[in-house]
Amino acid sequence: MNADLRETAIRVERPAKTLRELALEKVRDAIVDGYFKPGERLVERDLCAQLGVSRTIVREVLRHLESEGLVASLPNKGPIVARLDLEEAKQIYEIRGALEGMAARLCAERRDPAIVAALDKSLRGIRECYAARDMPGVLNQTSAFYQTLFTSVGRHVAWGVVNLLTVRINHLRSMTIKTKNRDVEGPAQMELIVEAIRKGDGEAACRAALDHVARAAAIAETLLAAQQAGG
Amino acid sequence: MNADLRETAIRVERPAKTLRELALEKVRDAIVDGYFKPGERLVERDLCAQLGVSRTIVREVLRHLESEGLVASLPNKGPIVARLDLEEAKQIYEIRGALEGMAARLCAERRDPAIVAALDKSLRGIRECYAARDMPGVLNQTSAFYQTLFTSVGRHVAWGVVNLLTVRINHLRSMTIKTKNRDVEGPAQMELIVEAIRKGDGEAACRAALDHVARAAAIAETLLAAQQAGG
DNA sequence: ACGAGTATTATGGCACACCGTAATATGAGT
DNA sequence: ACTCATATTACGGTGTGCCATAATACTCGT
Incomplete structure (x- = not known):
């Protein structure tokens, strides 16, 4: 049936990828492009506001970037943009x-x-x-x-x-x-x-x-x- | 049968590093040691129970392992242990x-x-x-x-x-x-x-x-x- | 002016609730 | 009895409020 076809017409720009993936790319690009400077702190709740997503997403994104080496986590301080020596x-x-x-x-x-x-x-x-x-x-x-x-x-x-x-x-x-x-x-x-x-x-x-x-x-x-x- | 055994086998002990790190190591070891078989589904809520931690942690761990290549995610299905070809x-x-x-x-x-x-x-x-x-x-x-x-x-x-x-x-x-x-x-x-x-x-x-x-x-x-x- | 105590801030962590989708079970009609 | 449609369940995706704790900022009394 064409039900879903009709739905897609008014659909609210429903991204094919998950929010998490979109957010990941945004933050990664922001770091790579220097929007976030090396050493700068990445405050979870600030990122939530800037990205317009929940803490759940932000945390998973930060973890992912951490394992990519773009973000480092200081004990009891939280994540920062990794410095490159x-x-x-x-x-x-x-x-x-x-x-x-x-x-x-x-x-x-x-x-x-x-x-x-x-x-x-x-x-x-x-x-x-x-x-x-x-x-x-x-x-x-x-x-x-x-x-x-x-x-x-x-x-x-x-x-x-x-x-x-x-x-x-x-x-x-x-x-x-x-x-x-x-x-x-x-x-x-x-x-x-x-x-x-x-x-x-x-x-x-x-x-x-x-x-x-x-x-x-x-x-x-x-x-x-x-x-x-x-x- | 050995539901109890399975649940307690990889349970994390609280102290020391962050829970997340402990859980990460537990799950990684569990995969590497073959406790979780390749292709096996990793159900978030089940892992919560087995590890004794919240979904937040489990999800972050799964994300991390995904970026390590140990876990793969099927769209609309969720994470599984990665198969090695x-x-x-x-x-x-x-x-x-x-x-x-x-x-x-x-x-x-x-x-x-x-x-x-x-x-x-x-x-x-x-x-x-x-x-x-x-x-x-x-x-x-x-x-x-x-x-x-x-x-x-x-x-x-x-x-x-x-x-x-x-x-x-x-x-x-x-x-x-x-x-x-x-x-x-x-x-x-x-x-x-x-x-x-x-x-x-x-x-x-x-x-x-x-x-x-x-x-x-x-x-x-x-x-x-x-x-x-x-x- | 200084130090102790307190307030604020931020992360780590948890519980719950809601939605959409996929799979499965169930039940009604033939 | 079989089949198709519908209801239920399972599960990931997402959002949110809350607590504990550690670090930092602040304030007040001396």
């Missing part, structure tokens, strides 16, 4: 290097032109976003590039790990891509990855991926050091 | 290989006798536990071995990732170490890692670590395949 950031870049190198090698050994085509497409997208000064677009396309690298060889778990770690250094990523010359240097390094994969040279692909991450890490380290000194 | 397990072993190889390489390059001594100590512990048929001990000592590998070169984040992934394949680990000859083969492979580190040969250490994980993965794959076939 230089050492942790370096380790995250290092892990990304290990996993992205592995994925690049696997892509190369697969010798599938479709993979190369997909990577090329993302790479073009990155260059276009850079040209248009669309920095969020650059991040998205970069994520798409690496997502292809992992999922085209079926490495969904590794992609999940990389994603989990990446949100923690997101603001570093935003700063890194705005660095002078990064708009040509970054895509050039990714081009090397794609080329190695095109040639089926796993070793070179792995090395190129490592180089790219290492460079990003170096830039991030400089930024973070300067930020801690000057800020 | 062969493909996922293989990927987890692969990631462990990448990270443990990296850590082993770093240990070798550090050329610190204290690291070798600590690894040797864990290795001896493993052999002793094998000799005493103390299988939980074997797992603990093996964890200690790898913890040393990571944390002695300061790679706490990577160790966290490995830990996170390892709980998901814990029952495979338990089965793997009970395999015929694993009591001599496993320690022998770990000995190779230690030897390479002692010699300061990063490349060999990395390879040895990869070999060890690869062997464990192969055993696990056989077991899992047999298990799925046999039922």
Whole structure:
């Protein structure tokens, strides 16, 4: 019967996802985008008011973000936005290097032109976003590039790990891509990855991926050091 | 029949850390140890009764375990114990290989006798536990071995990732170490890692670590395949 | 001005109540 | 007796008020 069809017409913007998931994304974005600053306290009942949801939801969201490493909980104080220290950031870049190198090698050994085509497409997208000064677009396309690298060889778990770690250094990523010359240097390094994969040279692909991450890490380290000194 | 037994078996004791942390560990252990079987539904109100805590806690714990990958949530059905499929397990072993190889390489390059001594100590512990048929001990000592590998070169984040992934394949680990000859083969492979580190040969250490994980993965794959076939 | 006692604030935790949905049981009509 | 429709139940999703406790702010008496 069309009963539910009729109901959907007047339905009150009933989100497909649960409130919890929506709230989770809101808060995560708020932290990642810097709306909530590192070290800032996240008061449950304040969040309830801001999000327009109940404490139940807020608490579950905070717990979730805690397990993602975006939120830390001080004993007898409550949750705060996690601080990112230089050492942790370096380790995250290092892990990304290990996993992205592995994925690049696997892509190369697969010798599938479709993979190369997909990577090329993302790479073009990155260059276009850079040209248009669309920095969020650059991040998205970069994520798409690496997502292809992992999922085209079926490495969904590794992609999940990389994603989990990446949100923690997101603001570093935003700063890194705005660095002078990064708009040509970054895509050039990714081009090397794609080329190695095109040639089926796993070793070179792995090395190129490592180089790219290492460079990003170096830039991030400089930024973070300067930020801690000057800020 | 054993309703009482089931209810009291994993009940939390109040003191010490927050109830939430205690409950989290209880439920995680219950899943890891197979007290809750894969695919089994985790009914919130039942868990409240079994753990002796409120729904608030139970829900936060379930959320946490969900983000750890130990629990999955079916839409409009609720949480169940996550099933582990062969493909996922293989990927987890692969990631462990990448990270443990990296850590082993770093240990070798550090050329610190204290690291070798600590690894040797864990290795001896493993052999002793094998000799005493103390299988939980074997797992603990093996964890200690790898913890040393990571944390002695300061790679706490990577160790966290490995830990996170390892709980998901814990029952495979338990089965793997009970395999015929694993009591001599496993320690022998770990000995190779230690030897390479002692010699300061990063490349060999990395390879040895990869070999060890690869062997464990192969055993696990056989077991899992047999298990799925046999039922 | 200082210190003790008190009020406020915030988290941790609990109990309950309500809704929607899915599964199951029940019952009425053929 | 079988089937279909309806009632009931089970359970997650969500909201809310309340209590205990710890930390912090405040106030008052000296």
